[in-house]
Amino acid sequence: MTENEATVAAVDWEAYEREASAAVAAASGPTELEDARVGYLGRKSELAQALRGVRDRESGMLLNGIRERLEAAVTQRERTLEGEELDRRLREEIVDVTLPGERLPLGHLHPITQVRRIVEDAFLGLGYEIRDDREVETLEYNFDKLAFAPTHPARSPRDTFFFDESHVLRTETSPSQIHALEEHEPPIYMVSIGRVYRRDAITATRYPIFHQFEGLAVDEGITLADLKGTLLHVMRALYGPERRIRFRTHFFPFTEPSIEPDVSCGICDGAGCRTCKHTGWIEMGGAGVVDPQVFENVGVDPERWSGFAFGCGLERAAQLRHDIPDIRLLWEGDLRVLRQF
C-alpha cells in the first residue's frame, strides 16, 4: 500500500462529503465559499491528495463522485449567493427619482447690479439705447468737448486719476454723451451706465470708484418738462409709485440751464426724516438742457436740435432703496451684508 492508498483508506469519505457539503451550504459570501472550496477541493485538500494516489477503479469512482458533487454544490452555492447579492443591491440601491434634489446654495445679484438692471429696464421701456463706454478717457472727451473751462478744478491731478498728460480714468459718465453724439445723427435717446473714478478719500458717503447712469435725449423740441417726466419714470421704478420730482438750479459746464433734481423722500414721504436730513427731498444727481456749445463741439446744429441730459449715482440709489447707511458696505463684499439684499 502506498502512502496515498493509505490516505484513501484512512479517511471516512462519507463524513468528508457531509462536512464539505455543509461548509459550502453555510458559506454566506464569496470569501467563505472560496475558503470551503480550497479546503475540501483545493490542491492540498485531502480529497485532491487521495485522488492523486488512486490506483483502483472503485476508489477512483468513489472519490471522483465526491469531487463532482462537491464542485456542483460550490457552483450552485455561487449562483445562489450572486442572486442574493443582486436582490440586496436592487433593494438597497434603489433610486427614488421623485425625491427632492439636494439644494445648491444660490447666490444673487449685488445690490448695485440690481439697481443697474432696474435703471436699464426703465429706460429700455422708454425706447432708450443702453451704452457701455470706456473707463479710460482722453482729456478731450472727459473735459474739452463737454465744455469744461480750462481752469475747472476737476482737471487737476488732485481730483482726477491721470495716466499721462492726455489720459484719465473718467470722472463721470458724461463723455458718453459725446460718443453718442459723434456716432449717431439725432434723434438720440441713450443711457450709459458704468464705473467712474475720483481721487476722493474713502468715507461713509464717498468712494474713489463708483457708478453712474448718464442719460441723453436729443430731438426736435425737447424741453425741461420732458426731462422731469423721464426722471420721474425712473425714480418711480427705483423707489416706488408715489415719488415726486423737483428741480433746483445749479451749474454744469455742459448744460444750460443746469439743475439738480430731487426726489421726494420715500421713507417719510416728504414729511422729513433722518434719511432726507429733514428736508423731505433727496438729491439725485445733476441734469439740464444740453448746452449749444456741446452740440457745436460735435457738429450738431443747435438751431434744429435740442436735448436734455442727466447723471445719477447708482450707489446712492442702492443705498436709498435698501437704507444702507455706509457706501463702504457696498464695496467690501461682506456676504453677511450682501445676503440681506
Ligand code: DAH
Ligand atoms: N456729470 C455730473 C457729475 O458727475 C452729473 C451730470 C450733471 C450729468 C448734469 C449730466 C448733466 O448729464 O446734464 O456730477
